[in-house]
Amino acid sequence: MNKAASLTAAVVATFAANQALANAADLTVFDWSGYEDQGFYGDYVEKYGGAPSYTYFGSVEEAFTKLQSGFEADLAHPCTDALRKWVAADLIKPIDTSKLENWDKLMPKIKEVDGITIDGQTYMVPFEWGNTGLIYRTDMVSADDVSLQLLADPTYQGKVAIPDAASSAFAMAALATGASSYTDMSDEEFQKAADYLRSIHPNVRFYWSDAGQLDQAIASGEVTLGWGWNQSELNLIWNETPAVMMRDVDKGIATWVCGYVHLKSAKQSDEQVYDMLNALSSAASGKYIIENWGYAHSNADAFAQADPELIETYGFSDVDSFFDGSLFFDAVNPEIEAKMLKEFERIKAGF
DSSP: OOHHHHHHHHHHHHHHHHHHHHHHTTSEEEEOTTTTOGGGOHHHHHHHSSOOEEEEOSSHHHHHHHHHTTOOOSEEOOBGGGHHHHHHTTOEEOOOGGGOTTGGGBOHHHHTSTTSEETTEEOOEEEEEEEEEEEEETTTSOTTTOOGGGGGOGGGTTOEEEESOHHHHHHHHHHHHTOSOSSSOOHHHHHHHHHHHHHHGGGEEEEESSHHHHHHHHHHTSOSEEEEEHHHHHHHHHTTOSEEEOOOTTTOOEEEEEEEEEETTOOSOHHHHHHHHHHHTSHHHHHHHHHHHOOEESBTHHHHHSOHHHHHHTTOTTHHHHHHHSEEOOOOOHHHHHHHHHHHHHHHTTO
């Protein structure tokens, strides 16, 4: 190659690198706060020289409303219980699994969770999954005594916190009362679940909407028992608070699966979108989220790469038990969901 050709090649390479850096932020992700963490998508950063742009939502309901109102992005991060509603509203595109480098490495049971595939079309690349369960202070409650029924014990008046979310509250109530179905409860099962929530209302110090509020209350001892997420348990462990999540599937624990969807409003190329999806679903991403966030990942290889002691500490050493015995947050029958919302407001108001 002569000097002129070499110079031209160098200029082209520099221009391409600058373009990659400039274009990294052109991909827009509609997400929960915190998921901009570059540890989740290192391969994307390596290829494009930077991170995508992020816009945040505080709840799946908020995200749905905003997207219906015309908000545009390339990717969004709902959970599986919302997918049927999002598909019905024509907000998302089917996923072309042939473009996913890690699709065959994702746990089969994760890919089978309701909503990921609808009418033969795949609509989500599952990313993280974890539990919503009863977190308790081990220095104040015995592991032998802890149960969902304990939340109604007068001993714990003012020492309980549960989410300010009807679906999560009724999932807990369905587990506590032995309902055969959380997503489509009979009238009798619904009434038992509502009665259970009423029985614990006098003990509720607050209904939390910010998980940080729950973490602080358990850490200080203000709250002894709280229905919360893995991240809360992890934060407490990191801060050396004697607290753990009850993971006895016979006593009741729920499992959620969230992931990324390709929005119909997407403006960026499929190549860039799938580069991000491939980065998110890689084993390296999974290792990072397990070790640093305490959530499980959809890629099975991530568990082989992550620190086994941390996997044990965070409760994911027996993954199959969660799939076989826990309640999954699936799409709730719309009529039941409306009843839950109405009844939960009455319960919180003391009726």
